[in-house]
Amino acid sequence: MKKPLVLIAAVAAVATPVLAQNAGQIASVRSGHDCRGCNLFQGDFSNIEKRGLNLTGSRLRQADFSLAVMNRTRFANTDMRDVEAYGAVFSSSNFSGANLTNASLVGAYLEGSSFAGATLTGANFSGAQLARATGLTQRQLNQACGDEATTLPGGLHIPAC
Template sequence: MKTAVFALITAALTSTAAAVDRADVLAAGGCENCDLNLMTLREVNIKNANFSGVIFREADLKEAKLPGANFKGADLRRTEFEKSVLTKAIFDGAQMRGIDLEKCNLEEASFLDGVDLRSADMAGANLSKAQFTGADMRDAHLRRSDITDANFSNTKLVKSDFERANGPRANFSGSDLSGSDLSRIKVAGGSFRGANLRHTDLSHGDFRNTDLTDANLSYAIMRQTNFSGANLEDVSGLSQSRLDVACGDENTRLPDGYTIKICSSSKY
């Protein structure tokens, strides 16, 4: 019955110039391909909503509860979702430049098919197990976010902010993090294979047991960075002077001729 209602309402809204209101969206369980530009849907509560292809540009959906929502191909530029629940939501191929996802719950959400997340605000968000492979996240703000088991492989992350993010086992393989802030990040057990970390701030970061095979560490700041158990054996751009201010342990793998001091037992 709900599917039939959705089809009827969506057909009416997309075939006429009729204004869409909150009641229409709630009744239909979404609004596929609708123009909801500037609309206010604060605290809206719909499970598995269908907003694929919707225009939500600069709309207000703060504190919305939309678990499992479908936003494939949607225009979400500068949309406000602060403190919303968007677990397992699908944003594949969406335009999301400048979107506000601060403190949102986006656990297991999908951001694939070249989604545009440039300058997105994800500070303090739960991004655990989220998928970002191939996304454009240049200048994105992810300070203090939870990126546990998240996948950022082959993602554009130039000048992004991950300060104090918590992300055990996060995958950054093949990503471009040049010029980014990863200070005080916790990514123990993560992967940075082939990642570009040129001019990246890794100071005070927890990189225990991370795989940095073939990563570029040219001019990276590594002040008090913990590389215990990490694999830096085949990195490029490494210098002994920068490594001297980091620390590791007997299991840290380094290129021939390089050394690293042992971390204090209180480090992490």
């Protein structure tokens, strides 16, 4: 009799989303509130205009920032894997220590933003403006890609996508 109970418990554990998004936290950020260490997984932040938010240490994996304007936002040490940020404006934002693996930042405006220690593996910066970005290294950029329209700080280059 114990075997069916164990099987039911195992199936329930697999079906339960352990790290699902927090809709209340997403709504709070969309309203312009700071949310350090929040679970914003797959949040829709497209087309919003907020500045100076503190999202340090938050989980933003697979979030949508398309056409968002979020200048001076703190994304330090965030999980931003697989984010979509087509045409987003993040001037003077802090991405230090952020994980931007496979992020799509096509056409993003990132002037004055800091990328010290950020993981850029597979990130697409095609057409992105990064000429005044800080903390970028050639080693980071070798793991990312861009195109002829990508602007970078002097002396740095990025592989083609």
